[in-house]
Each structure stands twice: as structure tokens, then as C-alpha cells.
Amino acid sequence: MNGTEGCGSGIPDIARQARAAAQQLAGLSTEAKNDALRLFKEELVKQRGLIQAANAADKREGEAAVSAGAMAPSLVKRLDCSGAKFETLLKGIDDIIGLPDPVGRCELSTQLADGLDLYRVTCPIGVLAIIFESRPEAAVQISSLALKSGNALILKGGKEAMRSNRALYDALAAALKRAPGVPATSVQLVDTREEVTSLLQCDKDIDLVIPRGSNALVRSIKDSTRIPVLGHADGLCAVYVDEECDLQQAVSIVEDSKMNYCSACNALETLLVHQKVAASFLPLLSERLAAHSVQYKADTRSLPHLSAQCTQPATQEDFHTEFLEPTMAVKVVDSAQEAIGHINAHGSHHTDCIVTSNSQTAETFLQFVDSAGVYHNASTRFADGFRYGFGAEVGISTNRIHSRGPVGLEGLVIHKYRLYGRGHVVGEVGKKYGFTHVHRDPRDTPTVDSIQTRQHP
Ligand SMILES: NC(=O)C1=CN([C@@H]2O[C@H](COP(=O)(O)OP(=O)(O)OC[C@H]3O[C@@H](n4cnc5c(N)ncnc54)[C@H](OP(=O)(O)O)[C@@H]3O)[C@@H](O)[C@H]2O)C=CC1
Numbered sequence: 001m002n003g004t005e006g007c008g009s010g011i012p013d014i015a016r017q018a019r020a021a022a023q024q025l026a027g028l029s030t031e032a033k034n035d036a037l038r039l040f041k042e043e044l045v046k047q048r049g050l051i052q053a054a055n056a057a058d059k060r061e062g063e064a065a066v067s068a069g070a071m072a073p074s075l076v077k078r079l080d081c082s083g084a085k086f087e088t089l090l091k092g093i094d095d096i097i098g099l100p101d102p103v104g105r106c107e108l109s110t111q112l113a114d115g116l117d118l119y120r121v122t123c124p125i126g127v128l129a130i131i132f133e134s135r136p137e138a139a140v141q142i143s144s145l146a147l148k149s150g151n152a153l154i155l156k157g158g159k160e161a162m163r164s165n166r167a168l169y170d171a172l173a174a175a176l177k178r179a180p181g182v183p184a185t186s187v188q189l190v191d192t193r194e195e196v197t198s199l200l201q202c203d204k205d206i207d208l209v210i211p212r213g214s215n216a217l218v219r220s221i222k223d224s225t226r227i228p229v230l231g232h233a234d235g236l237c238a239v240y241v242d243e244e245c246d247l248q249q250a251v252s253i254v255e256d257s258k259m260n261y262c263s264a265c266n267a268l269e270t271l272l273v274h275q276k277v278a279a280s281f282l283p284l285l286s287e288r289l290a291a292h293s294v295q296y297k298a299d300t301r302s303l304p305h306l307s308a309q310c311t312q313p314a315t316q317e318d319f320h321t322e323f324l325e326p327t328m329a330v331k332v333v334d335s336a337q338e339a340i341g342h343i344n345a346h347g348s349h350h351t352d353c354i355v356t357s358n359s360q361t362a363e364t365f366l367q368f369v370d371s372a373g374v375y376h377n378a379s380t381r382f383a384d385g386f387r388y389g390f391g392a393e394v395g396i397s398t399n400r401i402h403s404r405g406p407v408g409l410e411g412l413v414i415h416k417y418r419l420y421g422r423g424h425v426v427g428e429v430g431k432k433y434g435f436t437h438v439h440r441d442p443r444d445t446p447t448v449d450s451i452q453t454r455q456h457p
């Protein structure tokens with residue numbers, strides 16, 4: 001199948017319209033993109049009542065599903081986009097407006113030969129299709145990042161948040177209609193998995209698919225498309241408590257990593273403790289976490305130090321499990337090296353932390369743990385685009401390329417090489433003058449505008 005030929009009914013048009021929109025978006029000024037974002041915020045405020053009503057209906061249905069045992073309570077919390085969450089969402093748009101435009105930035109500047117200038121300049125990826133979980137605020141964050149980075153977007157959210165996503169999208173659609181120069185089809189929303197299946201065939205018009213959710217989702221998307229996929233999958237995150245550390249600090253980091261929001265992908269799932277501090281640290285931790293009713297799946301060496309009523313013997317499987325609830329697997333290790341080996345073998349290369357007062361041990365951990373985020377004495381919950389200062393995030397990439405860890409504006413651009421000559425041809429440059437390769441500081445020509453105003457023929 002080629003291009004849009006195999007797309008389901010209606011979907012080829014959506015993909016083609018997105019491609020056409022992308023071509024226009026790529027040439028938009030920063031001001032035009034920021035104006036569109038301002039209008040988006042204005043429409044969200046104007047339509048707040050409708051959005052809250054839609055969100056309340058989704059939450060009611062979610063709560064009924066929780067009562068029926070069909071949904072975890074934390075997922076209803078995830079569905080919420082009212083009150084303070086709505087305010088944060090509006091503030092997030094302001095933050096993105098305030099960030100520098102990621103497009104048109106000069107990354108490399110070289111004079112190849114007299115009068116022959118090469119520049120590497122950032123540009124949008126093109127058309128993105130992003131599939132995400134039932135978290136309505138993600139729809140706003142992802143759309144805002146896509147607009148600011150000049151990418152067209154096709155969104156598909158989780159079914160439990162369908163009404164909220166539609167209401168938020170209506171606000172965005174109203175803003176796009178009013179935004180000068182911004183195509184109405186810059187962001188489009190689809191609702192069903194069937195539509196996603198069709199979109200995955202549109203390899204001519206979609207440049208990148210970002211599935212944000214379970215491993216099963218990412219695997220199934222990768223198996224079903226020829227479009228490049230940037231997976232945002234599970235976080236099997238570990239904290240290693242070293243023999244040399246402040247035990248109270250370690251307790252606080254473990255508590256926050258696990259309980260700040262236990263169903264997030266950046267929450268702790270595995271705790272590794274050096275054998276020299278197991279007997280002192282684990283009872284302290286157990287006492288602190290009793291308030292959260294945390295359950296432990298403990299290996300034979302950690303088991304005696306944890307409260308008996310909350311602890312079960314761990315199976316091998318527990319060290320490969322993302323619990324997403326107040327449960328953690330606990331293992332005692334003999335060295336930092338063993339902890340590093342365990343994390344690289346069992347983790348998901350998302351975010352892992354060492355708690356230690358020995359800076360050399362910390363450096364070894366940060367160098368050899370092969371994860372998108374490697375932390376020293378800080379909670380794994382910091383793995384987040386907003387907390388990293390990216391304004392918001394598309395999600396946390398568990399792919400190695402082209403973007404790794406929290407994906408913000410920088411993760412949504414690629415680059416082009418611009419070459420300015422005066423009739424240069426390779427044979428002549430090679431024979432007559434040779435290549436000079438004078439590398440200039442790209443800060444001398446930081447943007448595409450400053451490149452254009454240089455003296456090019
Ligand atoms: N790395 C990151 O940034 C993030 C990772 N996660 C991870 O996601 C997991 C939990 O998320 P969960 O809510 O269970 O997500 P799911 O994977 O169940 O669902 C997420 C989205 O994918 C869709 N989907 C699921 N399977 C398919 C499929 N086979 N084909 C097409 N669409 C599909 C769902 O659609 P529908 O609702 O219609 O079924 C939904 O829109 C955890 O592992 C968590 O760590 C979560 C958030 C961010």
C-alpha cells in the first residue's frame with residue numbers, strides 16, 4: 001500500500017489536509033503562531049463552561065467504572081481537567097508563547113569555499129499523529145507545542161476522555177478559524193482506534209506517529225505502519241539507595257518517587273538498596289510509607305526489614321512489572337555495580353535515580369545506567385517537560401532517536417541544510433580553490449532571518 005491509498009473512508013482527506021496545513025505552518029512567523037496560541041487560550045476561557053460540563057460527564061462515567069471495578073481510581077484523577085488543573089493548562093499556553101521559536105534557528109554555519117555558505121537551520125517535522133491516554137490536558141499541551149513548532153497534528157485521545165477532548169478541541173477549532181494565516185486543519189481530532197488504523201496507512205502524508213501509552217500500544221503501532229514511530233511507553237523506574245547516603249533524604253526521595261503520583265510513567269516501581277544500609281533504611285521507609293498503605297514485593301534479603309502485613313515475597317516477574325499503584329518491588333544488592341546491572345537488564349530505560357553522598361559513585365551510575373533520565377539525589381517524578389522548563393511536553397520518549405526523554409518544542413523540530421553559492425560547481429571548487437571549511441559560530445547568524453540578511457548573492 002502506498003500513501004493514502006489504503007486509508008479508511010474520510011481518513012485520507014484528514015491526512016491530506018494535514019499535509020497541506022503543514023506546508024503553510026512551516027512558513028508562519030513566530031508572532032502568527034503566538035497569536036494563534038493567544039486565541040486558543042481566549043477560546044478555552046470563553047468555552048470553559050462547556051468544557052467543564054463535558055469533563056464532568058467523562059468523570060461521572062469514569063467513577064461508575066471505578067465502582068464497577070472496571071477502572072483504577074487514579075485514572076479518574078487523570079481524567080480531571082477542572083479547577084486548578086484548568087488554570088495550569090491556561091498557564092501552560094502562556095509559557096509556550098513565552099518560549100523562543102524552535103523553528104528557523106541556525107545550528108551550524110560554515111563557509112565551504114569563498115562565497116559558498118552552508119547553514120543548518122531547524123524546521124518543523126511536518127505532520128504528526130499522536131495517540132495518547134485519557135488525560136484531556138495532554139490534548140491542550142500537545143496541540144500548543146505542535147502549533148508553536150509549526151507542525152500539523154492529528155490527535156487521538158483515550159476513549160474515557162472523549163467528551164472532554166471534543167470540547168477542548170472545539171475551543172481550538174474556534175481559535176484556528178480566527179487566527180490569521182493559520183489553516184483550520186492545522187490540528188484535527190479523531191476518536192476511534194479504527195481511525196488510527198487507517199491513519200497508520202497514510203505514510204505519504206504523515207511524517208511521525210507518537211503513541212503515548214502502554215508498551216502494548218507502542219508495539220502494536222510499530223507493527224502496523226511504515227511511518228516512523230516515536231514511542232512514549234512504560235516507565236519501569238528504579239531508585240538505588242547506596243551504602244553512603246543520608247537515609248532521611250533517601251526516604252523522602254523514595255516516598256516522592258512512588259507516591260507523588262503513583263500511576264505516572266515516571267513513578268518508582270523498583271527499589272534497590274545496598275546491603276550495608278538495608279537493615280537501617282528499610283524500617284525507616286516502611287514507617288513513612290505506612291500512611292500511603294504501600295505494598296512491597298520483597299526479595300529474600302529485604303523481606304525481614306519490611307512490615308510483615310504489607311509485604312509479600314517477590315517473584316522474578318515483579319522486577320519486570322510497572323505496577324502504577326502503591327506497590328513496589330524491593331531488592332537488596334551488594335554494590336552500585338549490581339544496581340546498575342539490574343536497572344539496565346530489568347528497567348525500561350526511562351528514568352532512574354541513585355541516592356548517594358559519594359559523588360564518584362554517583363558519576364559511575366549516571367554514566368553507566370542507560371536511561372533517558374539518570375538522576376542523583378532527586379525524585380524520578382522530575383522527568384517531565386514542564387518541570388524541565390519546556391513549557392509542556394508531548395510525553396516522555398522511550399525511543400532513543402530522534403528525541404529521548406521529555407519531548408518539548410526542541411523534540412518537534414528537525415533541520416535543513418541551506419547552501420548559498422554564486423554559481424559554484426563541485427568540480428571547479430575542488431580543482432581550483434579547494435574547500436576551506438571555515439566553521440563560524442552559529443550564534444553570529446542565529447536565525448534564518450539573520451542568514452537571509454547576510455551578503456548572499
Ligand atoms: N512515556 C510517556 O510519556 C507516557 C507513558 N505512559 C504509559 O502508558 C501506560 C498506561 O497508559 P494506558 O492508559 O493504559 O494507555 P493505553 O495504551 O491503554 O491507551 C493509550 C491510548 O492508546 C490507544 N490504544 C491502546 N491500544 C491501542 C491499539 N492497539 N491500537 C490503537 N490505539 C490503541 C487508546 O485508545 P482507546 O482509549 O480508544 O482504547 C488510548 O488512546 C503506562 O505504561 C504508562 O507508563 C502514560 C503516559 C505517558
Ligand SMILES: N[C@@H](CCC(=O)OP(=O)(O)O)C(=O)O
Pocket residue numbers: 078133134135261263264265266381383384385
Ligand atoms: N509527565 C507527567 C506524567 C505523564 C504520565 O505518566 O501521564 P499519565 O500516565 O497519563 O498519568 C507528570 O510527571 O506528571
